[in-house]
Amino acid sequence: MVSAQLRLKGHTSRTGLRKGYCMGGEASVVTRFAPSPTGFLHIGGARTALFNWLHARHHGGRFLLRIEDTDRARSTPEATQAILDGLRWLGLDWDGEAVSQFSRAERHAEAAKMMLEAGAAYRCYATQEEIEAFRAEAKAAGRPPLFVSPWRDADPATVRDAPFVVRLKAPRTGETVVEDLVQGRIAWANETLDDLVLLRSDGTPTYMLAVVVDDHDMGITHVIRGDDHLTNAARQTLIYRALGWEVPQFAHIPLIHGPDGAKLSKRHGALGLEAYAAMGFVPEAMRNYLARLGWSHGDAEFFTTEQAIEWFSIDKVGKAPARFDLKRLENLSGQHIRAMADPDLLRELEAFAAREHGRQFTDAEREALLKAMPGMKERSKTLVELLEMGRFILGKRPFEPDGKAAKVLDEGAVAMLAKLTEHLQDASWTAPELEAEVRRFAEAEGLSLGKVAQPVRVALCGRTVSPSVFEMMEVIGRDESLARLRDRIGAAA
RNA sequence: GGGCCCUUCGUCUAUCGGUUAGGACGCCAGAUUUUCAAUCUGGAAAGACGGGUUCGAUUCCCGUAGGGCCUGCCA
Numbered sequence: 001m002v003s004a005q006l007r008l009k010g011h012t013s014r015t016g017l018r019k020g021y022c023m024g025g026e027a028s029v030v031t032r033f034a035p036s037p038t039g040f041l042h043i044g045g046a047r048t049a050l051f052n053w054l055h056a057r058h059h060g061g062r063f064l065l066r067i068e069d070t071d072r073a074r075s076t077p078e079a080t081q082a083i084l085d086g087l088r089w090l091g092l093d094w095d096g097e098a099v100s101q102f103s104r105a106e107r108h109a110e111a112a113k114m115m116l117e118a119g120a121a122y123r124c125y126a127t128q129e130e131i132e133a134f135r136a137e138a139k140a141a142g143r144p145p146l147f148v149s150p151w152r153d154a155d156p157a158t159v160r161d162a163p164f165v166v167r168l169k170a171p172r173t174g175e176t177v178v179e180d181l182v183q184g185r186i187a188w189a190n191e192t193l194d195d196l197v198l199l200r201s202d203g204t205p206t207y208m209l210a211v212v213v214d215d216h217d218m219g220i221t222h223v224i225r226g227d228d229h230l231t232n233a234a235r236q237t238l239i240y241r242a243l244g245w246e247v248p249q250f251a252h253i254p255l256i257h258g259p260d261g262a263k264l265s266k267r268h269g270a271l272g273l274e275a276y277a278a279m280g281f282v283p284e285a286m287r288n289y290l291a292r293l294g295w296s297h298g299d300a301e302f303f304t305t306e307q308a309i310e311w312f313s314i315d316k317v318g319k320a321p322a323r324f325d326l327k328r329l330e331n332l333s334g335q336h337i338r339a340m341a342d343p344d345l346l347r348e349l350e351a352f353a354a355r356e357h358g359r360q361f362t363d364a365e366r367e368a369l370l371k372a373m374p375g376m377k378e379r380s381k382t383l384v385e386l387l388e389m390g391r392f393i394l395g396k397r398p399f400e401p402d403g404k405a406a407k408v409l410d411e412g413a414v415a416m417l418a419k420l421t422e423h424l425q426d427a428s429w430t431a432p433e434l435e436a437e438v439r440r441f442a443e444a445e446g447l448s449l450g451k452v453a454q455p456v457r458v459a460l461c462g463r464t465v466s467p468s469v470f471e472m473m474e475v476i477g478r479d480e481s482l483a484r485l486r487d488r489i490g491a492a493a
Numbered sequence: 494g495g496g497c498c499c500u501u502c503g504u505c506u507a508u509c510g511g512u513u514a515g516g517a518c519g520c521c522a523g524a525u526u527u528u529c530a531a532u533c534u535g536g537a538a539a540g541a542c543g544g545g546u547u548c549g550a551u552u553c554c555c556g557u558a559g560g561g562c563c564u565g566c567c568a
Contacts, residue, residue, distance in 0.1 A: 211568090
């Protein structure tokens with residue numbers, strides 16, 4: 001994959017970031033994709049990114065990227081790289097530079113301080129042991145294990161010379177409501193929400209705080225993410241309120257499950273995007289497939305990215321988790337390959353060959369591939385298959401038949417090829433005329449066309465599957481075709 | 494344990510209370526055919542369950558079952 005720039009920008013000034021609003025009075029849309037760099041970009045993350053991207057592009061808004069690298073132990077530059085590469089491969093361009101969440105720690109701490117000063121947060125000196133003991137006791141007594149800090153109502157002036165975390169002073173009564181674009185109106189009784197930690201005892205921000213501050217500072221208008229964050233939306237709403245900030249629109253999309261309905265695991269679909277690239281899927285097909293998973297536009301199944309942008313509507317995303325279906329992806333991939341313009345497809349194939357096999361094409365090969373492309377692409381569902389179709393151009397003599405192909409070349413077939421080769425010596429070398437010639441030959445010999453064409457195919461490319469034998473002959477030319485036929489005749493002799 | 498969410502053919506989905514419940518992938522049969530693929534025709538295939546509300550529920554409400562998410566000084 002293409003190498004990405006790893007420089008992540010940390011924004012420190014709030015004002016410089018709040019460009020999400022345009023003059024017209026109506027707030028323009030700003031979305032973001034905010035992965036944590038602890039692994040590759042899997043299919044679920046890719047779809048979340050796609051939905052954010054589609055939503056922004058549909059509304060003519062902006063799509064931002066933020067790397068949530070506050071977990072220093074698990075975050076790696078390699079993972080960040082893999083995510084950027086994956087997004088680039090999928091064709092999801094983000095606006096501006098990717099923001100490093102870690103680099104904004106000071107700003108997060110500042111927000112915590114604001115809440116502390118406003119009395120919306122408090123210092124909690126409870127130790128891990130005390131908290132664990134509390135939970136164990138609560139559980140034993142059949143009470144909810146939500147930790148209730150004894151420091152919540154302590155005099156804010158009491159400052160101890162001991163480690164502390166900063167906790168949000170969440171409301172104990174009433175309810176917190178999230179108006180979710182996908183899930184609808186969801187309410188939580190506030191007693192079921194605890195005083196979450198904002199700042200750890202080492203002064204670093206937690207995810208819950210960092211997300212809120214960053215989304216606010218980046219001017220995010222729509223938070224579109226996996227529905228595993230649904231409960232977090234309630235907690236974060238509390239933080240927005242404590243800070244006196246406007247709460248963005250939430251849209252929690254269902255997660256993708258494996259073919260067996262269980263959560264996606266490495267066993268089935270949870271491969272990195274690069275794995276699908278290696279399987280030869282074209283990005284256009286991947287976008288189509290992912291967009292259609294959980295979202296629909298009438299009966300439209302096959303569509304371009306431009307159409308997806310035009311049609312996309314976040315509130316038409318379904319609530320139920322969808323299963324990953326490789327067959328369906330393959331089918332869509334085949335349709336997109338067939339629909340692509342030959343030069344575009346050639347470029348895609350060339351990039352694939354270079355990336356996966358380190359294979360560069362020569363000018364002559366490029367020309368031949370382009371000529372053969374119509375016949376090749378209608379037989380391929382993936383770039384892997386397309387490359388295999390092109391082996392009669394990209395391979396070199398002699399074309400040794402593989403197992404299945406060798407069986408086609410029995411004694412009779414070789415004798416037939418010898419005879420046919422003589423016939424073809426002076427034939428006019430275009431696909432239609434070659435076909436007519438071979439048909440005449442087959443008829444004269446009392447053979448079906450298949451009995452003649454199949455051995456020819458094997459001689460030309462060493463396989464039983466390929467584009468039309470006549471097209472292949474035309475593309476590689478008379479001399480090369482006859483030479484390949486003689487290779488097989490000679491090999492048998 | 495508590496909170497919250499989900500449930501239409503095997504899979505992805507359509508359905509603004511009234512439809513022979515539609516489409517697509519996959520599958521089966523046939524047509525076409527130089528292989529493969531594509532294409533064409535036809536077919537099997539669904540409202541988790543139980544109650545309500547209603548003249549009428551897949552659609553609205555409640556419950557049950559099953560599945561998922563959260564319940565961390567992870568994100």
